[in-house]
Amino acid sequence: RWRNYKDLTSHQGIPGKKCGTIIVKAEELGNCRESVMMQFCGNKLDKKDFFGKSDPFLVFYRSNEDGTFTICHKTEVVKNTLNPVWQAFKIPVRALCNGDYDRTIKVEVYDWDRDGSHDFIGEFSTSYRELSRGQSQFNVYEVINPKKKGKKKKYLNSGTVTLLSFLVDVEVTFLDYIKGGTQINFTVAIDFTASNGNPAQPTSLHYMNPYQLNAYAMALKAVGEIIQDYDSDKMFPALGFGAKLPPDGRVSHEFALNGNPQNPYCNCIDGVLEAYYQSLKSVHLYGPTNFSPVINHVARYAASVKDGSQYFVLLIITDGVISDMAQTKESIVNAASLPMSIIIVGVGPAEFDAMIELDGDEVRISSRGRYAERDIVQFVPFRDYIDRTGNHILSMARLAKDVLAEIPDQFLSYMRTRGIKPSPAPPPYTPPGHPLQTQI
Template sequence: GIPGKKCGTVIVTAEELGCCRDSVLMQFCANKLDKKDFFGKSDPFLVFHRSNEDGSFTICHKTEVVKNTLNPVWQAFKISVRALCNGDYDRTIKVEVYDWDRDGSHDFIGEFTTSYRELSRGQSQFNVYEVINPKKKGKKKKYVNSGTVTLLSFLIETEVSFLDYIKGGTQINFTVAIDFTASNGNPSQPTSLHYMNPYQLNAYGMALRAVGEIIQDYDSDKMFPALGFGARLPPDGRVSHEFALNGNPQNPYCHGIDGVMEAYYRSLKSVQLYGPTNFAPVINHVARYAASVKDGSQYFVLLIITDGVISDMAQTKESIVNVS
């Protein structure tokens, strides 16, 4: 803007959101709207306004423009109930009908009011609305309306949250995979992310605690597979990108986050940090277990804790796509 010159006003309104998570899919049509264009009919569109607690109105949706017709049928549109009426089914919803003009000076055709409760009746005689132009109504004694708008369909869609799945019995299977590549630094050095400090958690330990202590409350048996990747394993020094932290590849489960932490620190003392940083093997490990559950009763979460750039990016992308 220009210093010292007023360039406009921004008005901010706030309102506590309702807890409703529903959305609605609606479609409208209109009949015998007023003709506004000199050389044609009209190019009508609808503007929906949610009423606020202070009596003002806020635009919450605009339909597309239907060109050159007095009997438009607009495409169905989806809108959250929060946006439409903030979950208040009896709150006024004002709908304005305009004739679109290229220069932006759209011509007002008329308006009507409704509510979510009225709209939820669906297609019926209750949802045929007279479009009223207050100025015309005040000037013309024989004025009836400027057309009608009809609700063609009204479909409620409930958005299910992740917590709803948990409440419904979905089991969470949490797996953790830890980066044991050399780029983390020598665990005996304080600069290492794997530094074994007897008095405080290292960076990996803090990450495990921060995520694991929260997610373990949603896991019924609290048995977590704990894997490592990017290290040389004893006794032959072979490089592995998918090894069990507890040393048991047939049963890599640890009890709770404390069990994972214990297995992690035990592994640090026995393996040699190496490389490269490959994610695909641990992703495929979890994918094999997930593929065996066909009924959707279990949700698999893989936490990969790493410090560096992925070495097998192409394979990692492919693995993620395959399990999605």
């Protein structure tokens, strides 16, 4: 599968040998966010199998601007019947007719054969506008086989296909929820374990270079400056883990960067950075590296607000060493049923096998035989985004893009499975003394 036109044009064949032709056809997508759920049944379809009846299925084609047709959906096969009832299916209106309600939709009916040489039963044409009438006499279609019609004078049809139901659903987006008032609550957790190296040494990942940001600060600033635009009050809880705290040297895996456990909030990302720098001066890097306490910290808040009014995002920045893998997996499995996502940015040269496992893109994460309800973890290694020319602005932009790429889908998966719709966006603000203008 080619991702874009550039990939396609750079695909090379074997020099001096003709390897075939690839024809690319494109059409601008219509701005249509509707999907439609439809169900069809067949009646008295032609018998095609010698020993049985038929195994019918439907193939839907969208007509293109140049008059050609493109397959946009195939139903499942219903075995050994001339009166099939196919399962309801959902399809974007863009895929069905590109938002043009009067564009032809062609449907072919086939009898399935094991060897792939499916027998053509017949076809019919319709349009989105016709289908939108729902179950009625207008949506009972004669299935016509042109070859039979030309040869047999008494030929009427090869059966009928009837629309049983038609239900339109408008696809909602991440921004629909934000406009409707859903708040994104962003929490930062920073790794203060000894494996990061002594902050006073230039080799440390926490080194406080007066001339440029260290890897932790760059990752925090890159992701934070994007996500803070979705946070209405710009106040972020900022936590650290794996350090000995003053005055008694107590090891903590869940301490407030600003030193105030009752109010760990920092004002904007710059406030988080300032608290991070102050913590480096006062705490002693130690260990072990436990993720589960900060995950459980955010999960407690997420568990108290399940109505869709708030969604929680935890950003963990770490050097990749982890000591409580089993507990962390259990925490993630528990958090997967909550309005919550976890972003892990790995800094430094370590192998990040454990972080990749937590990401769960290849294998869904599980704990004690229980699988996570959905994928809520996104891991990225910071070193992949270091620009060799030293352009840190470019590095940070690329990092932010990939780190946040999965958040909207993770957010929507939670809202959809809970049946939570976005609230209507409030009307635009009109300053006092400026009445709304209406045309008469």
